[in-house]
Amino acid sequence: MARHTAKSHKIRKVEILVIQIQICLLGYQRYLDKIEKLQNYSSKLFEVTNCIVIKQLPPCDHEWGYSDNCINQLLTSSNIDNSNVELCLCFIDNPIEYNYFTRDLSEFDSKTVLCSFYQVETIFDEQNIDIFNYIHGIILNEIVQIATLHKVNEDYFLHDDTRNCLFDMCGLKKDIAIKYGVPSLCPSCIAKIESTAVDKEFVPLLNKEFKSFKKALFYRIIDFVKERPILSIIITFLSTIIINILSSFLYELLKFIL
Ligand SMILES: [Zn+2]
Known part of the structure; x- marks a missing residue:
């Protein structure tokens, strides 16, 4: 029962x-x-x-x-x-x-x-x-x-400043990319909702749905390279060395087996 x-x-x-x-x-x-x-x-x-x-x-x-x-x-x-x-x-x-x-x-x-x-x-x-x-x-x-x-009645929730919140006013139109890039709710809006x-x-269901806004992996990699160019060059350099070492090892191993 x-x-x-x-x-x-x-x-x-x-x-x-x-x-x-x-x-x-x-x-x-x-x-x-x-x-x-x-x-x-x-x-x-x-x-x-x-x-x-x-x-x-x-x-x-x-x-x-x-x-x-x-x-x-x-x-x-x-x-x-x-x-x-x-x-x-x-x-x-x-x-x-x-x-x-x-x-x-x-x-x-x-x-x-x-x-x-x-x-x-x-x-x-x-x-x-x-x-x-x-x-x-x-x-x-x-x-x-x-x-x-x-x-x-959006006016009930809207705030002028940009907080990466679902209710940012976006007086500067380009801020819409912050608002809906990966949205969230600011503490003041959560308090109003609750x-x-x-x-x-x-609110937990909303937060769960916000996670689906994440960019595709390809664009996240591009963003990472743009934000950290020096680190990206170092990672590429180290990856190339590691791949070369692995290739040489594999070649020697195959030579030994065959
Ligand atoms: Zn808010």
Whole structure:
């Protein structure tokens, strides 16, 4: 009986934590492969349950981009329905209001966020960071808000200074590479999360998911060489000597055996 209760409790926790997400793709998408990866991504915190495509956009009303108002009208005229999900993320390639990365579309509803890819590729390529980190990072940022506040309200968590935290403001746009390179949560944000009625497993699960943001081995080696060029030269030099010694030894051994 005790075992049965523990199992039921575990199932209940998972049901609480998994946040259902709808994705809405606005206009031409350069990163469809990353969006597809997100749709198939296995997480204990979220799942993408639906993807809507709005192929044609209205004329730009904010230089070469779009204001919140324009996107709100587009979503309304397209009859976007978020009643079956807890979060709706709209992805667009164009710049958005104030050249932000994301905008809470609170005029539309309390669970819709507009996310722009504008300038992200340039910043991430410089640091050899996969652009999937950007999408995945936004998801984790938003689900913290949904899990704690039950609505999107990034202002509640954001801080101006850069702390390598999920809620860095990124007034300097290039800091987005620090925020979502390998993200973490600063003590102040953890305290805010834990002050709500969120499940105790939530922060540990987030920390576990942050570990998946690590760069591929190839890029980590490149970063190591860039950061420690002298040490890298010494390692290469010593490795060459060791390989030469081993080769000579192997040659002598084969000669002896054969
Ligand atoms: Zn923080």
